[in-house]
Amino acid sequence: MKDKVNSILKDIESATAKTQDELESYRIKFISKKSVVGELFNELKNIPNDQKRAFGQEINKVKQAAQDKFQELIESLETQSSSGSSNHIDLTLPPTGEAGSIHPLNIVKGNIIEIFERLGFNVSDGPEIEDDWHNFTALNFPENHPAREMQDTFFIERNPDMLLRTHTSNVQVRLMNNNKPPFRSIMPGRVFRNEAISARAHCVFHQIEGLYVDENVSFADLKQTLYHFAKELFGPETQIRFRPSYFPFTEPSAEIDISCQICHGDGCQLCKYSGWVEIAGSGMVDPNVLENCGIDSEKYTGFAFGMGVERITQLKYRVNDLRLYTENDIRFLKQFKTAN
Structure with missing residues (x-):
């Protein structure tokens, strides 16, 4: 079980998200209720009582690491957008398409x-x-x-x-x-x-x-x-x-x-x-x-x-x-x- 926790931590640390789709994939894998972190909490009931406290603390560390990484990926995407990526919208440009009119x-x-x-x-x-x-x-x-x-x-x-x-x-x-x-x-x-x-x-x-x-x-x-x-x-x-x-x-x-x-x-x-x-x-x-x-x-x-x-x-x-x-x-x- 210790090896599984360490493996998940490594996956979290190495995760990247250059697009919104990749960010959503990360969220589903590590943050959602059916994520690998959620599976660890489900396995807690099978751990002997004298080990549950220590194992629970390890799972909470994994959960916090996943959330911290998720916030880091969000901020990274926002920085890319504001620095002129292909998805950036320049609000100073003149409008395109049909102009509005008074009814x-x-x-x-x-x-x-x-x-x-x-x-x-x-x-x-x-x-x-x-x-x-x-x-x-x-x-x-x-x-x-x-x-x-x-x-x-x-x-x-x-x-x-x-x-x-x-x-x-x-x-x-x-x-x-x-x-x-x-x-x-x-x-x-x-x-x-x-x-x-x-x-x-x-x-x-x-x-x-x-x-x-x-x-x-x-x-x-x-x-x-x-x-x-x-x-x-x-x-x-x-x-x-x-x-x-x-x-x-x-x-x-x-x-x-x-x-x-x-x-x-x-x-x-x-x-x-x-x-x-x-x-x-x-x-x-x-x-x-x-x-x-x-x-x-x-x-x-x-x-x-x-x-x-x-x-x-x-x-x-x-x-x-x-x-x-x-x-x-x-x-x-x-x-x-x-x-x-």
């Missing part, structure tokens, strides 16, 4: 935020998991409104209702609850609706809503703000129109259309040969919403608007299928390396 949705979202910031709007944020009051009730949604049903909304809990927000209007409610007018803010963020995924719809998408509340805010302020926005984002030749519409939280309400960016008003498949494409909804904040949030509707008025970032991006870059935004296809994403 088109982030490009457009950044452009929109920048335009409204120049108009004095700040950026507000809020939770994506919301209660019924902030998402529906405070915004003047009646109890039987279709948006409350399971086919439109992802409910997490019932009684009390907790859900994935269906719009970033919940941030408007929180802003009005926690602040005193005047305030101007936009609310970018993800929203969730129970919709079948297709070229024109997705269950997760991005919105940017806006809110301006102050004394004497009028529909003329809303129109001029959105006129400026459309021309800044899509170009000075862009035309804009307002169509009467209905939303529970605004009165009066209007859909916002811009002249088609492909046919420039002549008519094509994108605009369904009308020359116009819808980009957003808007309106004057309903007095009930102001009162729900503790704001005196006799003193203050306000306007609100909301748009889908995917929709704006489709129009700006002529993307015909919004599923491309989430497929991580390099052929699609690399087109936006120099987009602005």
